[in-house]
Amino acid sequence: MTLEPDLCEKCEEWMQPYLDRELSDSERLEAELHLDGCGYCRKRYRFEETLRVFVREVCSEQMPAELKLKLASLRTPL
Amino acid sequence: MSEVTPTEPRRLAAEARDRVRFEEEALELADQVYRVARRLVGSREEAEDLVQETYARAFRSWRSYTPGTNLRAWLLRILTNLNIDRGRRKQRAPDMQPLEEGDYYLYNKLEESSHQPASDQDAVVERLSQDDVVTALSSVPHDFRDVVVLVDIGDFTYQDAAQILDIPIGTVMSRLHRGRRILKSALAQEAVGGS
Numbered sequence: 001m002t003l004e005p006d007l008c009e010k011c012e013e014w015m016q017p018y019l020d021r022e023l024s025d026s027e028r029l030e031a032e033l034h035l036d037g038c039g040y041c042r043k044r045y046r047f048e049e050t051l052r053v054f055v056r057e058v059c060s061e062q063m064p065a066e067l068k069l070k071l072a073s074l075r076t077p078l
Numbered sequence: 079m080s081e082v083t084p085t086e087p088r089r090l091a092a093e094a095r096d097r098v099r100f101e102e103e104a105l106e107l108a109d110q111v112y113r114v115a116r117r118l119v120g121s122r123e124e125a126e127d128l129v130q131e132t133y134a135r136a137f138r139s140w141r142s143y144t145p146g147t148n149l150r151a152w153l154l155r156i157l158t159n160l161n162i163d164r165g166r167r168k169q170r171a172p173d174m175q176p177l178e179e180g181d182y183y184l185y186n187k188l189e190e191s192s193h194q195p196a197s198d199q200d201a202v203v204e205r206l207s208q209d210d211v212v213t214a215l216s217s218v219p220h221d222f223r224d225v226v227v228l229v230d231i232g233d234f235t236y237q238d239a240a241q242i243l244d245i246p247i248g249t250v251m252s253r254l255h256r257g258r259r260i261l262k263s264a265l266a267q268e269a270v271g272g273s
Binding site: 060062 | 094097098101104108109112113115116117126129130134137180181182184185186199200201202208211212215227229230231251254255261262
């Protein structure tokens with residue numbers, strides 16, 4: 001199967017709901033059928049998946065240790 | 079049946095136990111609460127203040143938490159309300175239309191800006207730096223960013239995000255989809271520059 005611009009456009013629209021598992025069964029099947037034959041869309045879907053993991057990793061900053069102690073000190077004294 | 083009715087000291091002891099359990103469980107979630115807070119506000123100092131205020135309030139009003147419900151979402155609800163109350167952010171975004179391209183735009187920009195073809199999509203992601211992502215995310219308008227941070231970084235469900243932000247679930251979904259596109263457009267600007 002070669003590039004089909006209309007279907008690629010539809011697949012671009014479907015990318016987020018597909019990865020979020022929000023598409024209906026028939027839409028999902030249609031998307032997967034297209035993705036099986038279209039490397040252009042497949043690469044972009046895989047990129048999005050990798051990007052989401054990357055964004056989560058680089059945006060996750062560890063809590064400073066002093067803050068943890070400060071929070072514990074806010075507890076009600078026994 | 080008088081032995082079934084707890085006496086006052088027993089009631090107090092049970093309440094103290096519940097409170098200790100609540101405080102321990104809340105503290106175990108502090109790392110995750112901070113991680114979200116850090117991306118909701120502009121600086122580390124603001125995030126630390128906000129998390130402290132959140133825990134101070136949570137420990138005061140622990141009785142209003144229903145055991146068995148999502149404690150992490152309950153804490154984040156307090157945190158986002160405090161963030162709005164403190165005027166750290168305007169609740170309504172100004173009437174601006176952020177740049178928002180299609181979902182393939184970032185990949186296309188990264189691929190066309192490179193001199194060698196990417197062997198795989200991981201290599202394309204590696205063209206982005208941590209700074210690119212952090213800067214791009216902070217440029218996303220608050221209404222969109224809050225949802226992206228809660229769902230994509232905090233790992234909250236749409237339902238939880240809707241409750242935390244007190245908006246309908248449909249609004250969560252549309253802001254999430256648009257917010258991710260705005261983020262990717264901003265990332266393209268950061269990584270590749272204006273077209």
